Amino acid sequence: xxxxxxxxxxIVGTHGIKGEVRIDPWCDSPEFLCAFRTLYLDDRGAxxxxxxxxxxxxxxxxxxxxxxxxDDAERLRGKIVYIDRDDIQLGEGVHFVQxxxxxxIRDADSGRVYGTLTDVLRTGANDVYEITGADGKxxxxxxxxxxxxxxxxxxxxxxxRPMKGIFDDAD
Numbered sequence: 043x044x045x046x047x048x049x050x051x052x053i054v055g056t057h058g059i060k061g062e063v064r065i066d067p068w069c070d071s072p073e074f075l076c077a078f079r080t081l082y083l084d085d086r087g088a089x090x091x092x093x094x095x096x097x098x099x100x101x102x103x104x105x106x107x108x109x110x111x112x113d114d115a116e117r118l119r120g121k122i123v124y125i126d127r128d129d130i131q132l133g134e135g136v137h138f139v140q141x142x143x144x145x146x147i148r149d150a151d152s153g154r155v156y157g158t159l160t161d162v163l164r165t166g167a168n169d170v171y172e173i174t175g176a177d178g179k180x181x182x183x184x185x186x187x188x189x190x191x192x193x194x195x196x197x198x199x200x201x202x203r204p205m206k207g208i209f210d211d212a213d
Contacts, residue, residue, distance in 0.1 A: 047124040061109040073099035082124040150191040150201040
């Protein structure tokens, strides 16, 4: 089941004396998180806050409405911030990492189950899926068109056509 509210970052400190907070964004970029005017401080959407944000190096600086002092901002340190799935329009073939974690990894041709997708690593050129087999062994598969044939988050699986050496001990 897809989560309605998605983990998007963590408040890691304060900035200045007027209540701004520094957020470590867990999204594609600080600019992505800055586009939101409403963030949530819980995963149910009950604690919404209005923000005005700007990127600062690899962080996001946010002024939260009603948080007007460094003491108020300090009380938020360590809080996870969430965004509402409905506030986002993803492009075709783009998925939230949180929707991918836990998907079953299957062979596109034979149907063989290789394991479960346990992490998405960002390498620069392309992402890499970390797959954990039933025996606990970890495998890495590049997220490229020749390998990842289908991603079906609603069906709970990813179809791969693995390159030689990913799941076998070939040279």
